[in-house]
Amino acid sequence: MKKTSRVISAVMVSAMAVSMLAGCGNSGASGAASGAATSTDAAAASSAAGSADTAAAAASGKTFKIGAIGPLTGGAAAYGNAVCNAAVLAAKEINANGGMNGYQVEVKTEDDELDNQKSVNAYNTLKDWGMQMLVGPTTSACSIAVSEYTKDDNMFQITPSGSAVDCVKYDNVFRVCFSDxxxxxxxxxxxxxxxxxxxxxxxxxxxxxxxxxxxxxxxxxxxxxxxxxxxxxxxxxxxxxxxxxxxxxxxxxxxxxxxxxxxxxxxxxxxxxxxxxxxxxxxxxxxxxxxxxxxxxxxxxxxxxxxxxxPFAADADDDLTKNFVAAYNKDYGGTPNQFAADSYDAMYAIKAAVEKANITPDMSVSDICEAMKTAMTQITVDGLTSKGMTWQASGEPNKQPKAVVIKNGAYVSAE
Amino acid sequence: MTDKILKAMTPKRKTAVNGKSPAMTYFVVLAAYAVLELCIKTGIMSSHLQGLLVPMVYYAIVAVGLNICVGILGELSLGHAGFMCIGAFGSAVFSLLTDGVLPDGLRFLLAFLVGVALATLFGFLIGIPVLRLNGDYLAIVTLAFGEIIKNLLNALYLGIDENGLHASLSNQMALGLSPDGKMLINGAMGVSGTPHDANFTISMVVLLIALFLAQNLVHSKHGRAIMAIRDNRIAAESIGINIVRYKMQAFTISAAIAGAAGVLFSHNISTLQASSQYFGYNVSIMILVYVVLGGIGNLRGSVIAASILYLLPELLRGLNKYRMLIYSIVLIVVMIFNWAPAAIAWRENLAAKFKAARKENV
The missing domain is CATH 3.40.50.2300 (Response regulator)
Known part of the structure; x- marks a missing residue:
C-alpha cells in the first residue's frame, strides 16, 4: 500500500520533471536555431536543420541582438533596472534613427538577483536567445563571473558599471564607468x-x-x-x-x-x-x-x-542629458541615475564601434567580437557621462571625473 | 553485547530502509545522467540548462549530506552552508596556490581532498562539545557557526609573496605584500580567479560517491546504531551504544559531504564571496527545505527534491517577476502533497484504486 503510493508519487514527480525538460527542450531548439542564423559555423547550422524555417525567418529579419543583465529584483534592483531600462531606451532611440549601421537592434534583459551563479545562468539564457553582444552585468562580481564565459565564447562584453579592476581583465571586455x-x-x-x-x-x-x-x-x-x-x-x-x-x-x-x-x-x-x-x-x-x-x-x-x-548629474543642462532625463522619465518614471547613463552610453559606444568596423548582424559572434575589439579603441563617443570618451585596448575608458557640490538642494559643478 | 544486538537487527538480505532499494537510487541517478548527457551531446539542451546542471548537482550533494544529519542521526543542523563555505574557500585557496605548479587533474583532486578535509575537521571540532548535549543545541550552535565562518572570511585578508603567507584581519594594505605578491583571499571581495575545473560528469561522480557513502552507512552496523540513537536515545544507551561516538561519526560525514559540494561550488565559478546569498543561514535553510520536502531520511528523495527545487525558479525565468511567487506556491503544494494527512489519505486511496484496476486487468 505504502510502497505503491510512493511509486505513484515518483511517477508524478518524473512526469513533472519530463514536462519541464520538454518545455525547455523546445526553447533550447529555437535558441539554437536563431544562433545558427547568425553563425557561419556549419556544425551549428546542421544541428538546427530540423527547425530550418525558424532559422530562415530569423536570418531575413537581420537585427543585432544585444543582451543586458542586472539585478531586476532584490536589494540592488534600482541599479539593474536602471541599466536594463536605459539599454532598452537607447535601442528604441537608435532604431527610430535608422538603427546601428542600418540594422535594427533588439535588446533582451535578464535578472541575475545580484548572484554570480544566476548571472551566468542569465548569460546562458541570453545566449540561447541568440545574443551577439552583451551590455552588462551591472555589478562587479557578477561581471567578473560572466567574463570567464564571454572569454570562452569570444563574445563582446561591455559592462556599464562593473568597476572592479578584474572586470576587464580579458580583452573582449570593456567598461563605461571608472574603475575603482x-x-x-x-x-x-x-x-x-x-x-x-x-x-x-x-x-x-x-x-x-x-x-x-x-x-x-x-x-x-x-x-x-x-x-x-x-x-x-x-x-x-x-x-x-x-x-x-x-x-x-x-x-x-x-x-x-x-x-x-x-x-x-x-x-x-x-x-x-x-x-x-x-x-x-x-x-x-x-x-x-x-x-x-x-x-x-x-x-x-x-x-x-x-x-x-x-560622471553624471541628472540636472546638468546640456541637451543630451535633458533629452535623456525627459525620455527616461516618460517611459519608466523617476530620474535616471548614473547606472542608467552608463548603460545608455554603452549602447551608443556599441553603435559607434559597429559603424566604424562595418559590422553586420549575419557575422558570427566571434567575428563581431574581433572586429569590436579593434573598433572600440578607434572611436570617440560624446556621451552622458563624459565628452570625448575613448577606450584603451585594456578595456578602460579615458574620461574626466567631474566634481559636483550640493548647493541649495541641487548638484552644481564644483569648479 | 552491543555488537550482538546490532547484528541481530541485521536484515537477512540487503533490503532497503522504508522500502527503498539502494540499487534503485544509483539507477535513477545514472539514468538521469545518461539522459542529460545525451541531451548535451546531441545539442538539444539549451546552454542555459547546461549551466544549471553543476549547481543542481552540488545542491543535491549537500542535501544528501544534510539528510545524514537530519534524517539518519535525527539532529537538526542549520549550518551546512558554513561547511560548504569552508570546503569552497579551502579548495579555492589551494587551487590558487598550486595553479601552474601541479598538473590540472592532480591539482583539482588534491584541492578536492583539502576542501573535504577542512570541512571534516570543522565538523569534528564543532561536534566535540555540542554532540554531548541533548535537545536542539546542535541547531543553535551550527546556525552560529555558519554565520561566524562567513563573517571571519569576510574580514580575512590573505596574500602570498616570496616571503611566504601574509594574513590580516584589518585591510589589504596591512598585509605588506610585495608588488609581485598574489592576493588569495581579499576580504569581502573573496577569492577570484579559481580555475574552472568542475563539470557535470565530475559532479555526478561526486554525487554517486556521496550516495554510496550515505547508503552504506545506513545499512552498516554503524548506521543501525545511529538510527537506534535517533529512535530512542535511552534504549540505545542501555544496550551499550556509545552515543557520542556514533553521533560524531554521522555529523562529521555529513559535514564532509557538504564540504565536497563546496569544492564543486568554488571550482564552477571564478569568483567566490562569503556573502549571505551564497553561504548565509538562508542557504542552510534552503538545503533543509530540500531535505524536508524530499522526505527526511530518504536519500533519493533529497536528490530529486534538490534538483527540482533548484531548477524550478531558473526554468520559470520566462515568467519574469511572477516566478518567485510561483516558486513559493510550488513549495507549499509539494509540502501539502507530501505531508498533509488528507493528501496522504488521498494518495493512498488513489494507489489502492490503481492497484485494484491493475489486478482486474491481469
Missing amino acids: PAQGTASADYIADHKLATKIGIIYDSSDVYSSGITQNFVTEAQAKGLTVVSQEAFTADNKTDFSVQLQKAKDGGADLVFLPIYYTEASLILQQANTMGYKPTFFGCDGLDGILSVDNFDTSLAEGVMLLT
Missing part, C-alpha cells in the same frame, strides 16, 4: 590639489567590492600626496544603520574631511547622525552618492556642501 582604483586615486588627487583638507577620516563598506576597492587606492594615493588618514573605519552589509562609532573616531582623530566611498542610502544616515552629534566636517564621496537628494524622508539641507566625484 581610478575613482580612489582621482578623489585623493582632487582633495590634495584643491587643498580641501589635510586630515581625513574614511567610513567604508568592507563587504562591498566597490567601496573597498576605492578605499584601498584612496589611502595609497592620499599617503603619496601627503594627506593624513586619521581614521579608517568599516561597516558591513549586515550592520549598516548605526554609524556613531565610526563618526566618533573620525571626530576624535580631528578629521576635517570625511571620505564616504559608499552608496547614498548609508551616506544619508551618516549625514543625519553626524548632524545629531554636532560634527560638521566636509563630506566627500564618489559616484555612489549620486541619488542622495532623492532619498525618502531625508532632509536635503543636511547634504548641503557635500562634494562628490561623479
Whole structure:
C-alpha cells in the first residue's frame, strides 16, 4: 500500500520533471536555431536543420541582438533596472534613427538577483536567445563571473558599471564607468590639489567590492600626496544603520574631511547622525552618492556642501542629458541615475564601434567580437557621462571625473 | 553485547530502509545522467540548462549530506552552508596556490581532498562539545557557526609573496605584500580567479560517491546504531551504544559531504564571496527545505527534491517577476502533497484504486 503510493508519487514527480525538460527542450531548439542564423559555423547550422524555417525567418529579419543583465529584483534592483531600462531606451532611440549601421537592434534583459551563479545562468539564457553582444552585468562580481564565459565564447562584453579592476581583465571586455582604483586615486588627487583638507577620516563598506576597492587606492594615493588618514573605519552589509562609532573616531582623530566611498542610502544616515552629534566636517564621496537628494524622508539641507566625484548629474543642462532625463522619465518614471547613463552610453559606444568596423548582424559572434575589439579603441563617443570618451585596448575608458557640490538642494559643478 | 544486538537487527538480505532499494537510487541517478548527457551531446539542451546542471548537482550533494544529519542521526543542523563555505574557500585557496605548479587533474583532486578535509575537521571540532548535549543545541550552535565562518572570511585578508603567507584581519594594505605578491583571499571581495575545473560528469561522480557513502552507512552496523540513537536515545544507551561516538561519526560525514559540494561550488565559478546569498543561514535553510520536502531520511528523495527545487525558479525565468511567487506556491503544494494527512489519505486511496484496476486487468 505504502510502497505503491510512493511509486505513484515518483511517477508524478518524473512526469513533472519530463514536462519541464520538454518545455525547455523546445526553447533550447529555437535558441539554437536563431544562433545558427547568425553563425557561419556549419556544425551549428546542421544541428538546427530540423527547425530550418525558424532559422530562415530569423536570418531575413537581420537585427543585432544585444543582451543586458542586472539585478531586476532584490536589494540592488534600482541599479539593474536602471541599466536594463536605459539599454532598452537607447535601442528604441537608435532604431527610430535608422538603427546601428542600418540594422535594427533588439535588446533582451535578464535578472541575475545580484548572484554570480544566476548571472551566468542569465548569460546562458541570453545566449540561447541568440545574443551577439552583451551590455552588462551591472555589478562587479557578477561581471567578473560572466567574463570567464564571454572569454570562452569570444563574445563582446561591455559592462556599464562593473568597476572592479578584474572586470576587464580579458580583452573582449570593456567598461563605461571608472574603475575603482581610478575613482580612489582621482578623489585623493582632487582633495590634495584643491587643498580641501589635510586630515581625513574614511567610513567604508568592507563587504562591498566597490567601496573597498576605492578605499584601498584612496589611502595609497592620499599617503603619496601627503594627506593624513586619521581614521579608517568599516561597516558591513549586515550592520549598516548605526554609524556613531565610526563618526566618533573620525571626530576624535580631528578629521576635517570625511571620505564616504559608499552608496547614498548609508551616506544619508551618516549625514543625519553626524548632524545629531554636532560634527560638521566636509563630506566627500564618489559616484555612489549620486541619488542622495532623492532619498525618502531625508532632509536635503543636511547634504548641503557635500562634494562628490561623479560622471553624471541628472540636472546638468546640456541637451543630451535633458533629452535623456525627459525620455527616461516618460517611459519608466523617476530620474535616471548614473547606472542608467552608463548603460545608455554603452549602447551608443556599441553603435559607434559597429559603424566604424562595418559590422553586420549575419557575422558570427566571434567575428563581431574581433572586429569590436579593434573598433572600440578607434572611436570617440560624446556621451552622458563624459565628452570625448575613448577606450584603451585594456578595456578602460579615458574620461574626466567631474566634481559636483550640493548647493541649495541641487548638484552644481564644483569648479 | 552491543555488537550482538546490532547484528541481530541485521536484515537477512540487503533490503532497503522504508522500502527503498539502494540499487534503485544509483539507477535513477545514472539514468538521469545518461539522459542529460545525451541531451548535451546531441545539442538539444539549451546552454542555459547546461549551466544549471553543476549547481543542481552540488545542491543535491549537500542535501544528501544534510539528510545524514537530519534524517539518519535525527539532529537538526542549520549550518551546512558554513561547511560548504569552508570546503569552497579551502579548495579555492589551494587551487590558487598550486595553479601552474601541479598538473590540472592532480591539482583539482588534491584541492578536492583539502576542501573535504577542512570541512571534516570543522565538523569534528564543532561536534566535540555540542554532540554531548541533548535537545536542539546542535541547531543553535551550527546556525552560529555558519554565520561566524562567513563573517571571519569576510574580514580575512590573505596574500602570498616570496616571503611566504601574509594574513590580516584589518585591510589589504596591512598585509605588506610585495608588488609581485598574489592576493588569495581579499576580504569581502573573496577569492577570484579559481580555475574552472568542475563539470557535470565530475559532479555526478561526486554525487554517486556521496550516495554510496550515505547508503552504506545506513545499512552498516554503524548506521543501525545511529538510527537506534535517533529512535530512542535511552534504549540505545542501555544496550551499550556509545552515543557520542556514533553521533560524531554521522555529523562529521555529513559535514564532509557538504564540504565536497563546496569544492564543486568554488571550482564552477571564478569568483567566490562569503556573502549571505551564497553561504548565509538562508542557504542552510534552503538545503533543509530540500531535505524536508524530499522526505527526511530518504536519500533519493533529497536528490530529486534538490534538483527540482533548484531548477524550478531558473526554468520559470520566462515568467519574469511572477516566478518567485510561483516558486513559493510550488513549495507549499509539494509540502501539502507530501505531508498533509488528507493528501496522504488521498494518495493512498488513489494507489489502492490503481492497484485494484491493475489486478482486474491481469
